[in-house]
Amino acid sequence: MAKGVLGNDPFQRGAASRHAESATPDGEAKAAPEAPAKKPVKGPSGNGAKSAAHKATASAKSAGKAASAKSRKPEKKPAAKARGGKAAATSGKHGAAAQAAAPLRPQTRGPASHGLEDAVLPLREPAASEPSLADAEPGPVNDAGPLTGAQRDVDHALAEALASEAAEASATAAVDQTLGTRGDADAELERLMAMEVATEQAEQAVAELLEQDPEAMSPELERELAASVAAKVADRSARAAADEARPHDGAAGEARWSEETSVTVRVTEDEADTTAVEAEVELPDATRDEFPPGRRGPLSLVPPPSYAEDGARDAFPPDAGRSGPESVRPFAERAVAALSLAKDIAGQALASESMARALLAVGGLKDMLRAGLGTGGGANLDEYGKDPALVERLEPVLEFLYSQYWRVSVQGVVHVPPGAAILVANHSGALPYDGLVMSMALTRERPDLREPRWLVEDQVFHAPMVGTLFNRMGAVRACPENALRLLDEHRPLVVFPEGYQALSKPFGERYRLKRFGRGGFVKLALRTGAPIVPVAIVGAEETSPLLGRIPASFLGLPYVPLTPLGPLPLPAKWSIRFGEPIGVEDLPPEAADDLGEVQRLTERTRESIQSMLQSLLRERRSVFAG
Amino acid sequence: MDVSRPGKGRLRVAVTGASGDYGRLLLSRLEQDPEVESILVLDVARPQGASAKVEFHRVDLTRYDAESELTDALTERPVHALYHLAFLFGPIRNGSLAHELEVIGTMNVLTAAGRSRLPRLVVPSLTAVYGARGNNPAMLREDSPLQGCPHSRFVTDKVEVEGQVRAFRERHPDMRVLVLRFAPVLGPSVDNPATRLLRNPVVPTLMGYDPLWQGLHEDDAARALHLALRAETSGEINVVGRGVMPLSGLIHQAGARPLPLPGPLFRAALHTLDAVGAGTLPVALLDYIHYSWVADGERAESALGFIPLHHVRDAAAALKRS
Numbered sequence: 001m002a003k004g005v006l007g008n009d010p011f012q013r014g015a016a017s018r019h020a021e022s023a024t025p026d027g028e029a030k031a032a033p034e035a036p037a038k039k040p041v042k043g044p045s046g047n048g049a050k051s052a053a054h055k056a057t058a059s060a061k062s063a064g065k066a067a068s069a070k071s072r073k074p075e076k077k078p079a080a081k082a083r084g085g086k087a088a089a090t091s092g093k094h095g096a097a098a099q100a101a102a103p104l105r106p107q108t109r110g111p112a113s114h115g116l117e118d119a120v121l122p123l124r125e126p127a128a129s130e131p132s133l134a135d136a137e138p139g140p141v142n143d144a145g146p147l148t149g150a151q152r153d154v155d156h157a158l159a160e161a162l163a164s165e166a167a168e169a170s171a172t173a174a175v176d177q178t179l180g181t182r183g184d185a186d187a188e189l190e191r192l193m194a195m196e197v198a199t200e201q202a203e204q205a206v207a208e209l210l211e212q213d214p215e216a217m218s219p220e221l222e223r224e225l226a227a228s229v230a231a232k233v234a235d236r237s238a239r240a241a242a243d244e245a246r247p248h249d250g251a252a253g254e255a256r257w258s259e260e261t262s263v264t265v266r267v268t269e270d271e272a273d274t275t276a277v278e279a280e281v282e283l284p285d286a287t288r289d290e291f292p293p294g295r296r297g298p299l300s301l302v303p304p305p306s307y308a309e310d311g312a313r314d315a316f317p318p319d320a321g322r323s324g325p326e327s328v329r330p331f332a333e334r335a336v337a338a339l340s341l342a343k344d345i346a347g348q349a350l351a352s353e354s355m356a357r358a359l360l361a362v363g364g365l366k367d368m369l370r371a372g373l374g375t376g377g378g379a380n381l382d383e384y385g386k387d388p389a390l391v392e393r394l395e396p397v398l399e400f401l402y403s404q405y406w407r408v409s410v411q412g413v414v415h416v417p418p419g420a421a422i423l424v425a426n427h428s429g430a431l432p433y434d435g436l437v438m439s440m441a442l443t444r445e446r447p448d449l450r451e452p453r454w455l456v457e458d459q460v461f462h463a464p465m466v467g468t469l470f471n472r473m474g475a476v477r478a479c480p481e482n483a484l485r486l487l488d489e490h491r492p493l494v495v496f497p498e499g500y501q502a503l504s505k506p507f508g509e510r511y512r513l514k515r516f517g518r519g520g521f522v523k524l525a526l527r528t529g530a531p532i533v534p535v536a537i538v539g540a541e542e543t544s545p546l547l548g549r550i551p552a553s554f555l556g557l558p559y560v561p562l563t564p565l566g567p568l569p570l571p572a573k574w575s576i577r578f579g580e581p582i583g584v585e586d587l588p589p590e591a592a593d594d595l596g597e598v599q600r601l602t603e604r605t606r607e608s609i610q611s612m613l614q615s616l617l618r619e620r621r622s623v624f625a626g
Numbered sequence: 627m628d629v630s631r632p633g634k635g636r637l638r639v640a641v642t643g644a645s646g647d648y649g650r651l652l653l654s655r656l657e658q659d660p661e662v663e664s665i666l667v668l669d670v671a672r673p674q675g676a677s678a679k680v681e682f683h684r685v686d687l688t689r690y691d692a693e694s695e696l697t698d699a700l701t702e703r704p705v706h707a708l709y710h711l712a713f714l715f716g717p718i719r720n721g722s723l724a725h726e727l728e729v730i731g732t733m734n735v736l737t738a739a740g741r742s743r744l745p746r747l748v749v750p751s752l753t754a755v756y757g758a759r760g761n762n763p764a765m766l767r768e769d770s771p772l773q774g775c776p777h778s779r780f781v782t783d784k785v786e787v788e789g790q791v792r793a794f795r796e797r798h799p800d801m802r803v804l805v806l807r808f809a810p811v812l813g814p815s816v817d818n819p820a821t822r823l824l825r826n827p828v829v830p831t832l833m834g835y836d837p838l839w840q841g842l843h844e845d846d847a848a849r850a851l852h853l854a855l856r857a858e859t860s861g862e863i864n865v866v867g868r869g870v871m872p873l874s875g876l877i878h879q880a881g882a883r884p885l886p887l888p889g890p891l892f893r894a895a896l897h898t899l900d901a902v903g904a905g906t907l908p909v910a911l912l913d914y915i916h917y918s919w920v921a922d923g924e925r926a927e928s929a930l931g932f933i934p935l936h937h938v939r940d941a942a943a944a945l946k947r948s
Contacts, residue, residue: 371836372834373833373834373886374831374832374833374834374835374836374872374873374874374884374886375831375836375874375884375886376836376872376874376875377872377874377875377877377878377879378871378872378874378875379871379875379879379939380869381838381869381870381871381872381875382870383764383765383869383870383920384764385764385838385870385872385918387872458760458761462760462917463834464832464833464834464835464889465833465834467835468834468835468836472836472872476764477762477763477764479761479763481763481764481765481767482763482764482765485763485764485765554890
């Protein structure tokens, strides 16, 4: 054990004797050198203490002194023992105790001889030049008579004040000594911090010591003890703190550290009543295994998941007791650990499905933007310009819009007949999302049908970006040739006979159907025999209400619609209702030239849609909740 | 088809403008065709590397006496088919020469063909004659109006040639007159406005627009021309490659990068450049990079028996490899 090694050191004896002189000027000079040799080995055990006490008594020259020492020791033993044990057991809980104890941790490694010599001088000088200690000497020394409680209290307070003074002074001296040679800019800061730490620890040590045996100690001895303990502890911890403040002084600091620990041991032995201080020494032993001072830093040994625990450990007193600058290193390491933890979290998040979907959606939106700008490319378009690959990449976005944002509810989709069909719907909203939503609804609800397409008017189809994008997503320019071609392919065809005027009507006229063009869809139906399916869409008007029009003839557009969120739609709930198909099988294709017949069928379709709109609007309780 | 006696066929084919891209593509095919007995080349220069089948007769189609020379050459020995391929596709420095060659040359050829009672006349054209307009349907059929491009002399001349040929066909219903409207022919050995555009490292496009383009691989173009020799049909036929592509995709495939420019800025810049004579890009391009002009190749399959082997992206990629 380190104590034994240190105790055998000749230097230790020299220092001890010197201290013994200062503490008890009368004598015990011979008892003191021997005490360290035995004490550390036995630790706080009663036997060891007793034998030490016995030796001290035997070698005492002054009968009075010896008697007083003798009489005190047996009384103190149990208390000291109890304290030491308790502190060892509960070191984790008792912040203050552990804090005081931490700097006292002895180094298990044998002290280097150079380090020893280095440490000797700084240790001695503060002790020698201790003014408060000298002041304390002239006090009521040999008065060993019994004291009243009040007197004891006064003495106690006095001792404490004295001790703190001594601690501060010696801490200052020690720190000055240790850091004095440094000319760094931050030397001043380090000095202040080290001093503060040292003083605090010394005061704590003294307070505990005094608390432990207030009545058993004679005032003068108490004061003596307090002052010396404070001085030693402050001196040592100040040096330790100062050393730690210089991380680059690795080897030297280490050596000094162990040196000082050994000094502490000796100091405690030198005190007339060793037990209390011995407990101080013992405390670090309990904590040392958990936090070896030399290797407390590396967080890399700690696996990332236990990072929180690590943080708790950092808040642990032993660390808090360290001087500030030393905590710079752990902080850097902590940052590294936090970074790696963040990386871990990010990796896990990326691996998660929702995150992947979100990323896919972002990628899809990027492709969408590129396609809109006209740089997207795409090598597998169909002849109408739809890019299935782009639609697939946009699927996460479309799915979100359809299912979660607009919560599209579809009714009567069974009315859509297989094969060619003309789905006639009301056009609404300043931005025509309705065609896209219609085709999505048909794709989802009726996978048996061929892929539907919707016709858009020239003003939208040839609008920059919007038109290009719609085209890539399946919109086809509205013209009879395209409609015939699509119906020939037996596709459901979505048409909006109101056309552009439906998009440009003010919000107040929402869901009021405009004129149905010139009945082109009826002619189409009559020529091809495809049935007309009226469809009512509610919700699209509120998705992008037209607030105003910005003239934009320079863009080749009549105007740019002013909507609440720009190109983004509002989360209005959509309802799509498919009506009963209006068959035209009983009419010959030549009826397409009969304007009266065309007009009649147009009006019939229009009324069907308008009545479905009215009923949907009546059923709707809230625009956004449905 | 008698392949055992190559060169002993019975078809005699006349070709004008055999030195051009179309002529070169066709000539190599005709030389390998065993049924083609001889090829009468009517041009200002003898085609390079011509085989023994080729008979060269020098004719300058822009000359005033070209018509009689042509008639003499065509009536000297009966010709089964005449390919009128004498069109310019290079950068047109001399606009009036191009006009003379296209319009006056075609007039001479048609007159001579009418006089010599040719059974078959094949004239290549372009799908660009439909014009890239906002009112184009998704697929332009052969009966769609030829709206042309007012800014482009090249396309305007082509539209005029088509009008001449249509009138000729109506006057000679007994003749088979085929007009092959080719989508932009792309390939390593051809040079036309489309390939020149796509061979630029950066191709300006209109921001917010990405019209659909078609392309025809040069091998497919040669095959279509060759098929026209025996096709039992008459009239206009769109000859397009497989599939369509957005312009930006075509540019990417050709190994270039699209540079989207705001429309007004691009238009102003192009018109200014054109006015000062620095014709880096034809103003006519503005239409074709704005609106789609996709021709329907259905009739080529039904009437000509032409099925394209190459997708437009392969055609564009072939451009990159060259």
